[in-house]
Amino acid sequence: MAEIRYExxxxxxxxxxxxxxxxxxxxxxxxxxxxxHLPFGVDMIHAHCMALAAARETGGVVVPALPLGTETxxxxxxxxxxxxxxxxxxxxxxxxxxxxxxxxxEESALGVIVIEVVAALKRQAFRVIVLVNGHGxxxxxxxxxxxxxxxxxxxxxxxxxxxxxxxxxxxxHASRRETSYMFDVNxxxxxxxxxxxxxxxxxxFEFGILDHPTCAAQPxxxxxxxxxxxxxxxxxxxxxxxxxxxxxxxxxxxxDALRAVQTA
Amino acid sequence: xxEIRYExxxxxxxxxxxxxTPxxxxxxxxxxxxxxHLPYxxxxxxxxxMAYEAGRETGGVVLPPLPLGTETxxxxxxxxxxxxxxxxxxxxxxxxxxxxxxxxxEESALGIIVRELVRGLKRQDFRVIMLVNGHGxxxxxxxxxxxxxxxxxxxxxxxxxxxxxxxTRYRGHAELGETSFMLAYHxxxxxxxxxxxxxxxxxxxxxxxxxxxxxxxxxxxxxxxxAEQDPRHATAERGKDDVAYEAHHIALAVQEHLASLxxxxx
Numbered sequence: 001m002a003e004i005r006y007e008x009x010x011x012x013x014x015x016x017x018x019x020x021x022x023x024x025x026x027x028x029x030x031x032x033x034x035x036x037h038l039p040f041g042v043d044m045i046h047a048h049c050m051a052l053a054a055a056r057e058t059g060g061v062v063v064p065a066l067p068l069g070t071e072t073x074x075x076x077x078x079x080x081x082x083x084x085x086x087x088x089x090x091x092x093x094x095x096x097x098x099x100x101x102x103x104x105x106e107e108s109a110l111g112v113i114v115i116e117v118v119a120a121l122k123r124q125a126f127r128v129i130v131l132v133n134g135h136g137x138x139x140x141x142x143x144x145x146x147x148x149x150x151x152x153x154x155x156x157x158x159x160x161x162x163x164x165x166x167x168x169x170x171x172x173h174a175s176r177r178e179t180s181y182m183f184d185v186n187x188x189x190x191x192x193x194x195x196x197x198x199x200x201x202x203x204x205f206e207f208g209i210l211d212h213p214t215c216a217a218q219p220x221x222x223x224x225x226x227x228x229x230x231x232x233x234x235x236x237x238x239x240x241x242x243x244x245x246x247x248x249x250x251x252x253x254x255x256d257a258l259r260a261v262q263t264a
Numbered sequence: 265x266x267e268i269r270y271e272x273x274x275x276x277x278x279x280x281x282x283x284x285t286p287x288x289x290x291x292x293x294x295x296x297x298x299x300x301h302l303p304y305x306x307x308x309x310x311x312x313x314m315a316y317e318a319g320r321e322t323g324g325v326v327l328p329p330l331p332l333g334t335e336t337x338x339x340x341x342x343x344x345x346x347x348x349x350x351x352x353x354x355x356x357x358x359x360x361x362x363x364x365x366x367x368x369x370e371e372s373a374l375g376i377i378v379r380e381l382v383r384g385l386k387r388q389d390f391r392v393i394m395l396v397n398g399h400g401x402x403x404x405x406x407x408x409x410x411x412x413x414x415x416x417x418x419x420x421x422x423x424x425x426x427x428x429x430x431x432t433r434y435r436g437h438a439e440l441g442e443t444s445f446m447l448a449y450h451x452x453x454x455x456x457x458x459x460x461x462x463x464x465x466x467x468x469x470x471x472x473x474x475x476x477x478x479x480x481x482x483x484x485x486x487x488x489x490x491a492e493q494d495p496r497h498a499t500a501e502r503g504k505d506d507v508a509y510e511a512h513h514i515a516l517a518v519q520e521h522l523a524s525l526x527x528x529x530x
Contacts, residue, residue: 006295007305007331008453011364014304031270031327040278041271041328063295063367064305064331067271068377100275101387105380113332113377116369123365189272 004052006061014061014124022127023060023254025051026117029134029164030069032102033093035174035209036194037231038182040102042174043069043164046181046243047134050163053247054132058254061126063117069135070107070143081214083205083223092137093173093208111143118151118159127156128257132250133163136173136215141165155264158257167249168242170212172229179231180239187236198232201225268316270325278325278388286391287324287518289315290381292408293398293428294333295367297357299438299471300458301495302446304367306438307333310445310507311398311427317511318396322518325390327381333399334371334407345478347469347487356401357437357472375407382415382423391420392521394514397427400437400479405429419528422521431513433506435476436493441506443495448503462496465489 002017003009006024009017018024027050029043039045048065055062071092080086082095094101114131121129129151131144144161151159165171172178182190195202201224204210211229213219220226227233267273268281270288282288291314293307303309312329319326335356344350358365378395385393393415395408408425415423434441446454459466459473465488466473475493477483484490491497 003453007308008303008450010303010453010455010458011297011300011362012458015364033275036275039272039274041273044328045271064308064329066331067328098275100279101384103381103384103388105377105384109376109380112373113369116373117332117367120365120367120369124367186272188267189274191274194274194276 004055004060004062006063009061017059017061018124018126021059021258022125023055023058023130023258024121024126025055025060025062025130025132026066027051027062027132027134028066028068030102030104031067032069032104032135033098033100033208034178035207035231037191038174038179039189041067042178042182043134045185046178047132047163049181049185049243050167050246050250051132053243054250054254057247057251068105068110068113069137070110070140071102071104071137072107072139077217081217081219082210083203083219095205095208098208107139107143111147114144114147115151118147122157127158127261128254129157129159130250130254131159131161133161136164136171156261158261160253160257162250162253167246170229171215172212173208173210174231175209175211175225175229176231176234177229177242179234180236180242182239183234183236184239184243192232195232202230268319268324268326270327273325281323281325282388282390285323286389287322287394287522288385288390289319289324289326289394289396290378291315291327291329291396291398292332292378293329295331296333296399297362297364297366297472298442299473301455302438302443303450303453305331306442306446307398307428309450310442311396313445313449313507314427314510314514315394315396317507318514318518321511321515330377332369332374332377333401334374334404335366335368335401336371336403345481345483346474347467347483359469359472362472371403371407375411378408379411379415382411386421391422391525392518393421393423394518395423395425396514397425400429400435419525422525424517424521426514426517431510433509434493435479437472437474437479439473439475439489439493439495440498443498444500444503444506446503447498447500448507451500456496459496466494
């Protein structure tokens, strides 16, 4: 199979890939707390896997993942859904008492660098530039959405945001789905023994693990993770299957975008 | 062996590594033209190899590589060394006529991002933060030098710049040194057949293969690459040996930085 990882491609390979499918994927995600059982790089690794899966279908190139992402203080309602009072000042997943903060960066710093990378890919005559996001932070997604809109040039270049919370369902954080990705990509990086043994409940505020109902403002009364999204039930097979489906979903959008810019 | 790649480490592994050796490496290099025979990621991959091998020697953590780097218009004197007239507007190694530009980013954008990461690592209580650079641009090196100085907290945190042009044996671009590195670490990406046969001299302007003396202001009269730095003479063995040398020197610097912090009672 032809190489699609940009950093490993020679100029003529990049040109050939671009001439066939002028699509560039930019995966990104912060180095962030994902419970005690998962590594800090889950979001960027997941974004990279989704981008590779999509590019295998569409062609084009995949830029190396940017290990970058942003967060801000959680809104009171979201905090209450996670088992807090609502008045705490909590940035992203850095819950009180956690022993290590995440490597979030300032929102505007992230914006500036993403714009620079997108602008450079436009200079290389890529026509569809796909921001493949691995992170759910609301301000992170809003920023990337705005950049995609601003950097698109109707009829000439399409820039769009995809990935986490767009092609991944259900929502969650460090739950069964993200755990299954890491089981597939790098099983040594997962340690389920860092969580209590089943059937003890895993509580959101205790570990920084969120399930879909919690993200959708319907947490369990004791703020524990629902059984079907419990990370302790994750397998490598389901992780592989999720990423393949996510890749297909992204590829379908890319084909639409490509058709739109090419017919214009 | 313990995991040192930050993105694959769980919180307790990062904390354990930091408590043993509070060192974090940030490898950085742009996606840039490296002649027709090498891939665009050469600088970033080289920075990562240096950081990873040094991290294996010292302990600590190695961040995922930042695929970012900057350039600006080359000044007239350097342009003349490379074989230009001196009045051209040439950004880095994006020489006129090349079919693809590099993915350089604006200098201040790079500065903001690196500073943000350094500050994040300081919040995580890393005490020695090494910017491992894979790119030779003067403005990139001066940016990182300034950042390292400004973000160091004397007696408490040392931020230092190392890597290309600091511990590397070669100071050129896409020549013997970088080609040997790629042969050693990513052999499948190198295509020496994309260059002319060995009997043909490599002209700087044609491929942007630059030897060390050219970069230092001493080009050959015909602006070709010196035989001893010709990429067509590269070997994987040389590349492995170079990275081992570079990583060892970085590790020695790290150990000195740690000792100085320890001596300062930090």
